[in-house]
Amino acid sequence: MSTIVHSLRDYRPPTRAQQFAYAFSLPEGEGPYVDASGNTAEIISAVLSLVNSDTAETEDLVYTGRLTLTQSFLCFLSQGDYGRGCRMALPLCAIRRVERLHTRDTIFALSITVWHGMQLVLQLNALRPSCDGFCAALRDRLRAHLNEMKQLRPFLQTCFSETLVGQENNDAQQDEREDPKADVPYLQGLGIKFGYPGDPKKLKDKSKLRLWRDYLLVHGRNLTLLRYPQFTRLVQVGLPNQLRGEIWEVASGSIHMRLANPGLYQDLVTKHHGMSSVSTEEIEKDLNRSLPEYAAYQSPEGIETLRRVLVAYSWKNRELGYCQAMNIVVAALLIYLSEEQCFWLLDMLCDRLLPGYYTQSMSGTLLDQKVFEDLVRQTMPMLHDHFVRHGMQLSVVTLPWLLSLYINSMPMVFAFRIVDCFMAFGSRILFQVGLAILKINGEELLTVTDDGTFISVFKSYFRSLGDSAYPASQDPRRKQITRFQQLLVVAFREFGVITNETINSERRRFREQIVEEIESFARRSALRNLQDPGRFSKAQLALIYDHIVESIYRARNAPPSVAAGEHVEAAPDYKEMRIDLRTFRLFLGEIATWARDEYVVSNGLQERIERRVPENGVVPLLFNYWDREKRGTLSLQDIVTGLDEIMFIDGDVAAATEWFFRLHAQGNDKLSKSQVLTLSESLLFMYRNEPGDEHLGPISRLITQAFELSSAETTNQ
Structure with missing residues (x-):
């Protein structure tokens, strides 16, 4: 439980470079390009327009915005509200040609042709030196990515949009794609074989595919897709089943991670095949509880597919490993995504x-x-006051909504519509939809006074999402509006x-508050679960717990000056509140003065005291002595x-001496000569900071007497 506090404590606000990467769904580390001389390529104002290669006509929509060059991308964001604007994150490896247009001296314009033949026109609105500098930086980065262009063709063949746009007879090809035995080059999810949730005719999949094909022909596809206002509208009305996974990839940015890490997923699967861990054991428990209503997860093929993705990710992110609810989300994603696609989208979900x-x-939830x-x-x-007045816990219903992206709460065919919008527009969608659900059911909720009825209201509502929202209306078109469509309208x-x-x-605003609440709850839970609190009071146990938590936090965030010279073992087991050496x-440095060295470390204008335990045998001895189960880590109970x-011991010298001898005897009845020497070294170490040298005489006499006693016993024998 203490890991909740650490997760929130460890939070650092994203840097400007990270904010930029998040805004354009780019891989970590992608920020404005800095050349070898340390000069940053300017973020300059530009006007973006499209030229349709079929008609050679410029599209009506022309956008003014900011153009930015990163290490691997050319990014553009129009001014004003994104929903009515344009956003572009174009990989440099997907650019085929860049040329300067013959325009007037006062206008600097570039024509960019991408892999798919789409042509962009960028008019740079800046001073001539800035334009020249930007073009020089762009030229250098394009040269740096020449080798990556060779990898582009096989990668693009894995994208369904390539097949969709390349079709000459869309309807005939659609029938072929519905055959699960059809040999297709693109990656596909379990839905291609086991079917997709919902009725394709009611979902109007063929019509949606035609609309998307028209959009992709003009605005690029997969890696080169431009997000124009029409993109927003197409997502809001629901994605066609076969294109859904790819749009999720593009919108989230996980497609760039898949491109940058070819073969990594399969390597993880192969390398860790048959290996077990705490995470793999937990995964096995949940596999058969993952969307059991979907046919694929009633078969060995579906279960094995889910197992491989979860296990591979648990090895990639060992600190996180696996937790409940992850299986539900991954099982849902695998309906539309291949294993590798799902793996990278899961990585993006957990990380960003x-x-x-x-x-x-579950600190984020x-x-x-x-x-x-x-x-x-x-x-x-009014609704909030009603919940408070009657002691109704809103989290009872809303926490599962957020954690499962509504997949485990409402019929999948509707939940995936919410996931569509979430991938494209961010986490605000989860909150907007949740608030809309409460708003629509507000009048009924005001009559509810207990949690049981509270939950049943939403279960009933979710079952009726496919029904008419206005069944008594005389207008046929209004009568056809479903309750789910009404939900989205209210949400948006x-x-x-x-x-x-x-x-x-x-x-x-709430992060600090929740840290305090969870920290208190975690402490109470950990202390309550102690089997033997010994002779410590509750206040003393709480103090021990706090020192352990602080040590774990310091170990996670130890600066190089603290870790210098130390042998770093495997990371502490945060799941079970166990710590390593x-x-x-x-x-130990926090609770025992003999176990710490103090020195000043400069940190800019400030100075702070860093405490570290010097290398000495007594600390590992004590660690191993307390590790009675020989697990290599210590639990709160062990400590x-x-x-x-x-x-x-309360000043009982004899008892203290006996304990100290037992510590060095390592389970034997007597100490060997080497163990006596180790014991003396431990004593010298523990008294190293004492003033004067009075302790040297007693330690020397102890060694002499021990050796004399050992010699006498040997002679008698």
Whole structure:
């Protein structure tokens, strides 16, 4: 439980470079390009327009915005509201040609042709030196990515959009694609064989595919896709089943991770085949509870596919490993994505889209629950007051909504529509939809006074999402509007003021508060689960716990000056509140003065005291002595039991001496000569900071007497 606090404590606001990468769904580290001389390529104003290669006509939509060059991408963001604007993140390896257009001296324009033949025109609105500098930097980066262009063709063949746009007879090809035995080059999910949720005719999949094909022909596809206003509208009406996985990849940015790491997923699967860990054991428990209503997960093929993705990710991200609810989300994604696609999208979900959601602590989910409850208070105060007055826990229903992206709450065919919008527009969608659900059911909820009825209201509502929202209407068109369509309208119109910036601001506001609450709860839980608290009071146990937590936190964030010279073992087992030897050194330095060295470390204009435990045999001896189960780590119970043995000796020199001898005897009845020498070294180490040298005489006499006693016993024998 303490890992919740560490997760929130470890949070660092994203840097400007990270904010830029997040805004364009780029891999980590992609920021404005800096050349070898340390000069940053300017972010300059530009006007973007498209030329349709079929008609040689410039598209009507022309956008003014900011153009940025990174290490591997050319990015453009139009001014104003994104929903009515344009965004582009174009990989440099996908650019085939760049040429300067013959324009007037006062206008500097570039024509860019991408891999798919789409032609962009960028008019740079800056001074001539800035334009020349930008073009020089672009030329250098394009040369650096020449070799990557060779990898582009086989990668693009894995994208369904290549097949979709290349079709001459769309309807005939559609029938072929519906045959699961058809040999297709692109990556596909389990849905191609086991079917997709919902009725394709009611979902109008063929019509949606035609609309998307028209959009992709003009605005690029997969790696070169431009996000124009029409993109937003097409996502909101629902993605066609076969294109859904690829659009999720593009919108989230995971497609760039897949391109940059070819073969990594398969290497993880092969390398760790048959290996077990705590995470793999937990995965096995949940496999058969993952969307059992879907046919694929009632078959060995579906279960094995799910197992491979979860296990591979648990080895890639060993600290996170696996946690419950991850299996539900991955099982859903695999309906539309191949294993490799799903693996990288899961990585993006855990790392960026929903940080802290799929961890042992679920810190991100708990934080967002706080944010959601406060948004309810702001937007629907009457409903919020009703919940508080009757002691109804909103988190009982809303926490699963957020954690499973609504997949485990409403029919999958509707939940995937929400996932479509979430991938394209960010986490605000989860909050907007949740608020809309409460708004629509507000009148009924005001009559509810207990949690059981509270839950049943939403279960009934979710079952009726396919029904007419206005069954009594005389207007046939209005009567055809479903309750789910009504839900999206309320979410986007009435709660459209809630943006991703709003959510991030609220998260910052509640982070410190939730740290305090969870820290207190985690401490109580850990102390309550102790089998033997020894002779310690509750206050003393809490103090021991706090020192352990602080040591784990310091071990996670130790600066190089602290870790210098130390042998770093495997990371502490945060799931079970177990610590390794490195963390134990830090813990010991907090509770025992003999176990610490203090020195000043400069940190800019400030100075701070760093404490570290010097290398000495007594610390590993103590660690191994307390590790009675020989697991290589210590639990809270191990530390409490160990401290209890020595903290209550109360000046009994004989008992203290006996304990110290047992520590060095390593389970034997007697000490060998080498162990006596080790014992003396431990004593010298523990008294090293004492003033004067009075301790040297007693230690020397101890060694002499021990050797004399040993010689006498040997002679008698």
